[in-house]
Amino acid sequence: MTDSTALYDIPGPRTRRRHRLYGAVATLAILALLGWIVHLLFETGQFTAAKWTPFEYKGIQELLLRGLGNTLKAFAYASVLSLLLGGLLACGRLSDHAPVRWVSTLLVEFFRAMPVLVMIFFIFVALKVQPLPALVAGLTLYNGSVLAEVFRAGVHSVDRGQREAAYALGLRKTQVMTYVLVPQAVRAMLPAIISQLVVALKDTSLGYLITYEEFLHAGKLIASNLDYDLPFIPVVMVISPIYIGLCMLLSWFATWVARRQRRSPKTEAVEVAPAEPGTLLPGDPAATGRM
């Protein structure tokens, strides 16, 4: 936290003592809160054997694993397809032909402005598509159009001179793009792309709402089992660390890539901010709100 020192001086001995006191109070408060939660857990009998036995059964473990597999499957389809759709829409938005540009802009803005869940439900309910394709289609439309904005920002982030030099050498637009701009842009926008994939991974859990048999759905099946005394809390305690851990791993990968690139002398110090989740705010300088 060296960058926030603008807010306070390096503390002297008395201030340090005071800060230690604050720290101790905060720690105590947190510990008290945690203790209270643990007390509640015991009070309501969340650690009774009946609630935890299901996790010992092979069938239940397999059910959870199958759910996790289905989650990863949906994530894999959705990420590959959204990258493709994002590339396509970005090409459209960067096109020299005005109608193509308009259509892609319209599509991008519309899909970013709609809640993902509304699109998934529409495809699932109105178009009567199976759960997996419906989930993947919804995620692809949303993340694809967000990624299109990331790609566009990436191409624009490449220094103007690169483009001008390439045109001056007599390259055509396609060549300028594929040989000069895109290779440089990809490095700059890689962290933003991975961050968007974290969003896709998180959103696969929406499949639960359209009865796709993913991880959370498997959890729900176990949680609502009367034989095991409705082990809701144990299920949450088992599946959330796995879910959150997966997303954190991917997030850390994004920050790692970003840090490595800042160090690399080959890439310029441009940073492509993650595109907004359907902002509709024109000219947004500090885009941070990936959700």
Next chain:
Amino acid sequence: MDVLTDNFSTYAEGFLGTVELTFFSSLLALALGFLMAGFRVAPVGALRAIGTVWVTVLRNTPLTLLFFAVLLGLPRFGLVLPFTVFAVLALGCYTSAFICEALRSGINTVPRGQGEAARSLGMSFGQTLTVVILPQAFRTVIPPVGSTLIALAKNSAIAGAFSVTELLSTYKTLSELGYNIVWTFVWIAVGYLIITLTISALFNVLEKRYGVAR
């Protein structure tokens, strides 16, 4: 068109549900986001740790999982509240992590000299933060906070699937009544567009009035 005119009250109820959910969750998210942003830049290590854990965990939690844990899990503790309150809790906490990060990056855009000047006048950390840094940080975070709140409005759709009355959940009632499902969704989409465009217009006005080009 019939779907809308025949069921205007259903749509209105759902629309108001979404507005209500968005409004109260935004308040909670802003309040918590502020607190956590304050924690994250505080000189006390323990507070910084709390802020970091809060943001890291919530940003990496699928919102559906959070809804599942809060709406279906918390009642197992004997905590029984209306589903709308639970939904506000889940949405507000989730969004607060993003608000916190927006605020923190806003605080980082304020030139260091401002903080140094404030301290040289003898201001405490609290004074530096609230009198000098935050008012300036505010002006740069208007767009990101706006888009975070738009995302919140869109995310509130998930509450509908957990049987909270809001815009998306109206489709169930209407499809049971046998209306054309495509048109049902068209009007739901229009409803969401109205809400997101209103928030975005609001923040555009705020930005025009208070925003700065640095």
